[in-house]
Structure formats: structure tokens, C-alpha cells
Amino acid sequence: MKITAKILILFLFLTCYASTVQAAEEFHLWVESGFSYKINKQWSFALEQNLKFNDNVTNVDTINHQISLRYRITDFLRLSGGYRFIVEPLSNVTTAYINYWHRFYGDARFSFSAKRVSFIYRLRYQEQFGDERQLTGREFKMKHTIRNKLELEFDLPKKFTAFTYGELFARIADNDGVMHKWRAALGVEYSYKKHDFSLYYMREQMLNGTVIPHANVLGVGYSYAFR
Numbered sequence: 001m002k003i004t005a006k007i008l009i010l011f012l013f014l015t016c017y018a019s020t021v022q023a024a025e026e027f028h029l030w031v032e033s034g035f036s037y038k039i040n041k042q043w044s045f046a047l048e049q050n051l052k053f054n055d056n057v058t059n060v061d062t063i064n065h066q067i068s069l070r071y072r073i074t075d076f077l078r079l080s081g082g083y084r085f086i087v088e089p090l091s092n093v094t095t096a097y098i099n100y101w102h103r104f105y106g107d108a109r110f111s112f113s114a115k116r117v118s119f120i121y122r123l124r125y126q127e128q129f130g131d132e133r134q135l136t137g138r139e140f141k142m143k144h145t146i147r148n149k150l151e152l153e154f155d156l157p158k159k160f161t162a163f164t165y166g167e168l169f170a171r172i173a174d175n176d177g178v179m180h181k182w183r184a185a186l187g188v189e190y191s192y193k194k195h196d197f198s199l200y201y202m203r204e205q206m207l208n209g210t211v212i213p214h215a216n217v218l219g220v221g222y223s224y225a226f227r
Contacts, residue, residue, distance in 0.1 A: 028052065028053060028216065030051070032219065045067065064086050066084040076112055083103065084102075085102060086128075087100060101128055144173060156188075166185075177207075181207050187202075194224055198219070199219070199220055200218075201219075
């Protein structure tokens with residue numbers, strides 16, 4: 001591994017450590033796994049699982065299961081669609097309960113590469129619905145979200161890839177307003193044959209007027225590709 005990759009990984013760990021020591025902010029851990037299968041040159045699908053911890057990694061936030069289908073139109077344009085089943089364990093002073101959410105999404109991904117740098121833009125629309133527990137009982141809720149994501153990827157030696165991105169979430173017909181939250185991330189990926197490993201730090205901030213603090217997220221992931 002050359003010195004550039006070592007510096008990037010060291011910077012990533014230092015950034016995570018510096019963020020988690022801020023007592024006024026929350027530290028989250030996201031653990032991701034899955035596999036993908038390439039049907040032909042245009043079509044592929046993927047199965048993914050995601051386990052998220054919040055409250056400084058003392059509580060399970062959500063358990064997610066997702067299936068997606070992707071179609072590559074050209075080298076720079078790819079369309080995707082998918083479904084995610086979300087399990088949200090919650091509790092209050094008197095009882096524990098679970099909310100279940102169903103999410104469907106579709107997106108378009110544009111990419112352009114110049115030498116060892118790739119520019120990626122993804123526009124996603126998603127519909128999420130479920131019965132949410134309220135003070136008066138359970139209430140059917142729908143969430144309509146548009147997500148804009150800009151990403152840069154940098155090819156490094158020894159099969160490493162560095163990446164950084166920013167994402168903005170906008171809600172349609174939401175009582176808390178249009179702007180919902182933003183995310184910004186920095187990370188590194190490593191590919192070995194059909195195995196892909198990832199490690200990243202992400203910062204998330206709500207924009208809907210709630211008092212939820214900034215979330216500092218450490219994410220680790222693994223995927224296997226049937227190519």
C-alpha cells in the first residue's frame with residue numbers, strides 16, 4: 001500500500017475519533033452486508049442488510065432488508081429501483097414496541113470519469129409508509145422524499161478507492177417543511193477478487209426543526225459480487 005492510501009485511512013480514523021468525543025452529539029454505528037449478481041451487461045440485482053445503532057451505540061435504531069434491480073443504459077447512465085423493509089424497535093417509559101415501514105424507490109445515476117477521478121450524481125425518489133405508534137394509537141403515515149446526492153471517487157493503488165459525498169433530503173407535503181436533512185461522508189473501499197469492504201465516516205443533521213443533535217456515523221460494510 002502506498003503512502004497516499006495510508007494517509008487517507010489514518011485521516012478517516014482520526015476524524016471518527018474527534019467527532020465521537022463531542023459529548024453534545026450522538027455517535028451511531030451502521031453495519032452493512034449483502035451481495036450482487038450480474039445477470040448480463042445491462043441487468044443486475046442486489047440483496048442488502050443493514051443494522052443501525054444509535055444513542056452512542058447502546059440502542060438498535062433500525063434493522064433493514066433491501067432488494068434492488070439495476071439497469072445500465074449507457075456507460076454513464078444507470079437506472080435502479082428497489083424495496084426496503086424497515087424494522088424500528090422503540091420504547092418509552094412504560095412499554096416497548098416496534099414500527100414497521102415499507103419503502104419503494106427509483107433513481108437515476110449519472111457518472112463521468114476523468115483519469116483516476118469519477119464524478120457521480122444520483123437523483124432518487126422514494127415512498128415510505130407504515131403504521132406509526134402515536135399517543136392515540138397507531139396511525140398510517142406516508143413519507144414522500146426526494147434525495148440529491150453528489151459523490152467523488154478517487155482510484156488509489158492496491159485496489160483502494162477513496163470517496164466523499166454530500167446528500168440532501170427533501171420532503172413533499174411534510175408538516176415540518178421541505179428541507180428534511182443532509183449527510184456528508186468520507187470513506188475508503190477495498191476490493192479483493194469478488195469481495196468488497198468499506199469503511200466511512202458520515203455526519204448527519206436534521207433540518208426539520210427538531211432538537212435531535214448531529215449524528216456522527218461510523219459505517220462498515222461487506223459485499224460479495226457474483227460476476
